[in-house]
Amino acid sequence: MEKRLTTMWCSLAIWIFLVAHRVIGKLRMLISSTTPAGLLLKLVCCFSASIFLDGVTYAESSDPEARLRQHTQEFRREVIEVDDDVYVAVGYGASNSAMVVGESGLIIIDTKESTASAEAVLKEFRKISNTPVSAIIYTHSHRDHISGAKVFAGNDNPAIYGRAGFTNELVGGVGVGPILGKRTQRQFGFSLKPGSELINVGIGEKVWADGLGTGYVPATVNYTEERYTVTIEGVRIELVAAPGETDDQIYVWLPEKKVLFCGDNFYRAFPNLYPIRGSRYRDVIKWAHSLEKMRREKPEHLVPSHTRPLSGASLVDRALGDYAEAIRYVHDKTVEGMNRGLTPDQLVASVTLPENLAASPYLQEFYGMVPWGVRSVFSGYLGWFDGNPTNLLPLSEPEEARRIVALGGGPRKVYNRLKKAMVAEDYQWVMQLADYLITLRYQVDEVTDVKVKALRALAKQQINAPARNYYLSVAKELRPDPPKILID
Numbered sequence: 206m207e208k209r210l211t212t213m214w215c216s217l218a219i220w221i222f223l224v225a226h227r228v229i230g231k232l233r234m235l236i237s238s239t240t241p242a243g244l245l246l247k248l249v250c251c252f253s254a255s256i257f258l259d260g261v262t263y264a265e266s267s268d269p270e271a272r273l274r275q276h277t278q279e280f281r282r283e284v285i286e287v288d289d290d291v292y293v294a295v296g297y298g299a300s301n302s303a304m305v306v307g308e309s310g311l312i313i314i315d316t317k318e319s320t321a322s323a324e325a326v327l328k329e330f331r332k333i334s335n336t337p338v339s340a341i342i343y344t345h346s347h348r349d350h351i352s353g354a355k356v357f358a359g360n361d362n363p364a365i366y367g368r369a370g371f372t373n374e375l376v377g378g379v380g381v382g383p384i385l386g387k388r389t390q391r392q393f394g395f396s397l398k399p400g401s402e403l404i405n406v407g408i409g410e411k412v413w414a415d416g417l418g419t420g421y422v423p424a425t426v427n428y429t430e431e432r433y434t435v436t437i438e439g440v441r442i443e444l445v446a447a448p449g450e451t452d453d454q455i456y457v458w459l460p461e462k463k464v465l466f467c468g469d470n471f472y473r474a475f476p477n478l479y480p481i482r483g484s485r486y487r488d489v490i491k492w493a494h495s496l497e498k499m500r501r502e503k504p505e506h507l508v509p510s511h512t513r514p515l516s517g518a519s520l521v522d523r524a525l526g527d528y529a530e531a532i533r534y535v536h537d538k539t540v541e542g543m544n545r546g547l548t549p550d551q552l553v554a555s556v557t558l559p560e561n562l563a564a565s566p567y568l569q570e571f572y573g574m575v576p577w578g579v580r581s582v583f584s585g586y587l588g589w590f591d592g593n594p595t596n597l598l599p600l601s602e603p604e605e606a607r608r609i610v611a612l613g614g615g616p617r618k619v620y621n622r623l624k625k626a627m628v629a630e631d632y633q634w635v636m637q638l639a640d641y642l643i644t645l646r647y648q649v650d651e652v653t654d655v656k657v658k659a660l661r662a663l664a665k666q667q668i669n670a671p672a673r674n675y676y677l678s679v680a681k682e683l684r685p686d687p688p689k690i691l692i693d
């Protein structure tokens with residue numbers, strides 16, 4: 206009897222092994238195929254891998270859209286317990302909000318982009334503690350960090366901490382608000398359909414627009430010290446000046462817990478040395494200095510105001526180190542090239558990250574981009590003039606278009622070239638040719654249709670969320686519905 210049972214178990218084990226072997230073989234074949242099922246399986250595997258590895262890795266997929274979709278895992282909705290009494294809410298809109306539970310009250314660090322997103326976070330925080338909010342700390346004055354303060358404050362009358370000079374970054378106040386607003390909406394894809402068009406915004410899932418920018422409460426404690434130390438609800442807190450993404454940036458350091466809240470000076474994406482919505486020059490050298498200052502604190506936990514927190518002293522040190530090194534590299538190589546007389550276009554062609562930094566999981570270009578950083582350093586130091594006298598007083602756009610199109614054999618021939626470039630998937634060239642023809646008012650409707658198609662194709666090639674969103678937003682402005690008849 207016993208022998209029969211053993212034989213039965215052995216047969217069953219062999220059968221399971223053979224079936225598993227076959228199934229794995231089939232899955233392998235499927236995953237290496239380019240069928241829709243294969244691509245779906247690949248995507249699922251990428252997602253699972255990133256969950257297991259807590260987002261430390263990044264997708265190896267060569268499909269930019271799939272990589273950007275995988276990056277959305279950074280923003281899966283969750284309140285994460287970073288350490289005892291330290292929490293951060295990730296995935297409730299564009300930015301994070303953190304909570305430190307003190308003796309008899311709460312300390313909130315950053316307050317989200319809108320009252321709606323702040324309400325969603327507060328609801329979750331209230332499941333952890335019902336004590337009043339004793340203090341709110343702003344890491345900087347960008348709207349996605351200050352706009353839900355009213356919600357967190359409620360009737361608790363908390364002290365609100367903001368560094369002196371706190372509102373310096375609000376450039377909309379100098380009269381460029383309308384255009385800055387328009388470009389911001391494009392960068393963050395306000396008009397795009399979530400899922401199919403809007404994948405994410407690079408450093409967050411999407412902007413929660415309900416009550417956007419309406420819940421700001423001015424700081425009640427304006428400190429000027431480089432390092433301002435205060436004890437709130439029994440928790441020792443240091444607020445340390447750390448100019449970087451903004452001049453008014455600070456980091457919040459809890460020395461007893463070794464937790465560092467770094468605001469927007471670090472997130473899991475290449476730093477936005479220049480935002481395409483437009484901004485004043487971001488002093489990248491100060492930014493690198495600030496990251497090095499953070500490293501010297503030897504934090505065990507790093508809690509950014511966008512993307513997920515990092516834990517483990519060596520991991521945090523590596524992340525901050527990679528960030529500082531990449532910023533310095535882009536800056537130094539740009540300056541070196543500038544001194545050799547290179548123009549911004551030439552610099553963009555020559556400054557690329559070395560392999561070790563390009564492969565860093567913290568430096569993938571989901572948000573900032575190396576070429577934009579290069580151009581920003583150039584214009585930050587030397588302004589708009591690239592140094593080439595040809596560009597001191599160039600031809601007007603219509604004049605240049607007229608002469609280039611004439612050189613190309615006239616508008617009809619250039620239009621044919623445009624169609625060929627589209628077939629050849631030479632989308633940047635399509636855009637440039639389309640601009641010449643549109644400037645000359647030649648077949649504007651047809652040419653605009655082609656340009657919209659090229660914008661959509663360029664968007665698909667991007668892992669960079671702001672670039673993708675900008676391409677798609679402008680495509681939508683030109684043609685609210687995708688063109689029905691496309692040139693093939």
Ligand SMILES: [Zn+2]
Pocket residue numbers: 300347349350469510511
């Ligand atoms: Zn932010």
